[in-house]
Amino acid sequence: MQSFFKNTWNSINPLISSLLNNDLIVLKNEQYKVLQPLGEGGYAFVYLIEHVENGKKFALKKIKCHSGREGIQKALKEAKFHEEFNHSYLLKSLHVEVQKEADGVQYVHIMFPFFQKGTVAQIVQNQHAKSTFVSKRYVLSWSLCLLQALKYLHNGGEESEFENTMDTTNLIDLGVESNPVKKKSYKCYIHGDVKPENLLLSNDVSNAVLTDFGSIYRVPSVISDNSQAIAFQDMASENCTMSYRAPELFHVRPGSTITEKADIWSFGCVLYAIMFGYTPFEKQVSQGGSLALAVCNAQYSFPSKHPYHPALVDLVRECLRLNPEQRPSAEYLIHHITEMMNS
Numbered sequence: 001m002q003s004f005f006k007n008t009w010n011s012i013n014p015l016i017s018s019l020l021n022n023d024l025i026v027l028k029n030e031q032y033k034v035l036q037p038l039g040e041g042g043y044a045f046v047y048l049i050e051h052v053e054n055g056k057k058f059a060l061k062k063i064k065c066h067s068g069r070e071g072i073q074k075a076l077k078e079a080k081f082h083e084e085f086n087h088s089y090l091l092k093s094l095h096v097e098v099q100k101e102a103d104g105v106q107y108v109h110i111m112f113p114f115f116q117k118g119t120v121a122q123i124v125q126n127q128h129a130k131s132t133f134v135s136k137r138y139v140l141s142w143s144l145c146l147l148q149a150l151k152y153l154h155n156g157g158e159e160s161e162f163e164n165t166m167d168t169t170n171l172i173d174l175g176v177e178s179n180p181v182k183k184k185s186y187k188c189y190i191h192g193d194v195k196p197e198n199l200l201l202s203n204d205v206s207n208a209v210l211t212d213f214g215s216i217y218r219v220p221s222v223i224s225d226n227s228q229a230i231a232f233q234d235m236a237s238e239n240c241t242m243s244y245r246a247p248e249l250f251h252v253r254p255g256s257t258i259t260e261k262a263d264i265w266s267f268g269c270v271l272y273a274i275m276f277g278y279t280p281f282e283k284q285v286s287q288g289g290s291l292a293l294a295v296c297n298a299q300y301s302f303p304s305k306h307p308y309h310p311a312l313v314d315l316v317r318e319c320l321r322l323n324p325e326q327r328p329s330a331e332y333l334i335h336h337i338t339e340m341m342n343s
């Protein structure tokens with residue numbers, strides 16, 4: 001039974017050396033038992049683990065590093081963000097360890113507190129499976145948590161000493177040139193993969209914590225030529241889930257500048273998905289259209305019947321503007337959503 005399970009996991013993702021239920025793993029010289037998988041991405045698995053002696057539960061993200069220095073650096077950067085960002089709505093790690101396995105491949109292990117209530121995605125799915133809507137209270141409070149986290153990132157982690165401790169090279173080295181005139185704005189980070197699956201629910205279900213920092217990069221990123229444009233586009237398609245990806249990341253053009261407004265587009269998609277149970281551009285695909293085309297033409301509509309205030313629908317519209325400069329800031333959205341919460 002167990003070997004069938006292992007084979008199944010390995011056939012789903014043969015690139016990753018997976019752990020089995022009841023496997024033992026040593027971290028910080030302490031033994032933990034693997035209880036079950038919690039999630040899976042392109043190069044990582046997340047497991048629920050339990051301390052063998054005291055029974056405390058944690059989540060463990062095991063990232064397979066691509067061969068070469070670049071692979072381990074990328075995984076360690078993700079870990080470093082989890083270590084150094086200091087905000088209530090950004091997931092903080094408890095421990096990081098690099099281990100080399102028998103096959104010679106290196107894995108970065110990041111240990112987190114376990115969020116037993118799951119993710120916003122799971123609640124949204126359950127609600128809409130019952131043909132009910134998520135309550136206004138949750139829609140607004142999750143939005144506020146996410147926006148506070150984005151505001152912190154977009155301001156470059158201003159509440160921490162982050163700038164003093166991080167190296168100042170580009171996070172994902174695409175050869176994208178820094179613009180020396182706008183040096184101050186380099187403090188800006190973009191999450192790069194904002195989606196309901198990356199919003200973990202704390203014990204008080206109205207609070208959501210943003211995770212998955214593997215896609216974070218510095219902005220503004222000035223795209224100076226065609227090869228940089230292609231590299232950036234590839235990076236976005238690898239890291240940013242398509243249904244939440246901003247149009248400027250589908251066709252990156254030389255001479256353009258990618259900014260934190262790409263996260264604001266994703267926020268608009270997340271807000272829509274929480275309200276209606278599906279992403280804004282999915283309908284076009286179910287009618288035979290292309291998702292990329294629908295996104296790049298901002299082809300979406302709202303259901304005719306729903307319980308939400310028109311002002312909330314308007315905020316989604318503002319976030320889903322094709323021109324990034326016309327999208328609002330996290331700060332503006334926080335202000336308006338706070339007003340709605342108090343009304």
Ligand SMILES: Nc1ncnc2c1ncn2[C@@H]1O[C@H](COP(=O)(O)OP(=O)(O)OP(=O)(O)O)[C@@H](O)[C@H]1O
Nearest residue numbers: 038039040041042044046059112113114115197212
């Ligand atoms: N601390 C945690 N507590 C509980 N569940 C978690 C925790 N961290 C992650 N998960 C679960 O694991 C899933 C994947 O986590 P994460 O996004 O970090 O991995 P990933 O490999 O980068 O995934 P993807 O590539 O799909 O974004 C989450 O959607 C969530 O369901």
